[in-house]
Amino acid sequence: MARGAGVEALARVAVLVRAGAVPLFWPGLVAGGAGAFVPGLTGRWIGLYAGLALFLLVALTVFFVRRGRYAELAASAGKAPRSVILQDRAVTVRAWRRAHRWWLVLAFCVAAGANFAVPGALGLAFAGAGFGLWAKSLWLGGRERTADVLLWVSPDAAARRGGPAGRQVGAYRTTGIGAGDARPGGTRRAGAGAGARR
Template identity: 65%
Template structure:
């Protein structure tokens, strides 16, 4: 991969971005769905939902892990001219690109409660948990290697941070930009205290 002036987004932030947008609507849909008797009854719906929650969390966590590991292992150092995208900007761009399916996914999870109470919401929440766990896994890699993983923004937008268009990752030091290893929000730097004037 070239070392020219390219815009880069954090891999872990891109993975973590959908987690909350799946988890909280899923919890809400599951809670609301549990109030509906449904065709199968609440008990069967909740048991089925629990199984779907576990399966979704595992599958989402496990999918493409080898691809992520391969790209991380082959990553090269980012050049000084690379433009590092802020965490907030990455999240905003992701929301703008995917908002069209977030509401339908929530409505589908809520509507499925008329058949299997709470199951659709728990499936959605499980997918969110799996993404969060994958971001933590990437964070462990970043801490172990003392480096942050970045991907070209245009490639990530087209097919995700491990899609076909992604040819490789770039790395920087762990102090780069405003997100900690794993994509969590970094602590804001404290303002320097003014030194007391000497008498």
């Protein structure tokens, strides 16, 4: 990821968390909505009610899981040196989705196929996972605004098991609130050049 010897590349933590929200939420809703047109083994209404319950359960689980680890890494984060390369938001999102594309396709196919057994249930569960990731990115954004810093992590460490809060992640780095091309929480910063400000 680095462009020279000894130069470290960093990706935004909130962007990595947020990267899975859209490809889980919208395809999950599509698969879940398709269940309204399939009788299934349980019947439409039982499946859809089960799906709504799973949506809430999965969303809450995804939102709360590893929050302590995120908070611990954020509290101990050190300032990033000026020599680091701040990875563009689009590059971070594209790399995450490319690495997980076959899992996302498989998840959609399984959710759509499950409509013939329990209509809408698995699709809404996957949508709940996407919603939980989106909510967690907002929570991270709130922490960033409160501390007036942005949180960064090595993309190589975050790509391993456990993601940006896995055991292989030793520490986060911080920059000023205006660094990079994404705002607190990982949303795109309007009119900012790629990694323009530190």
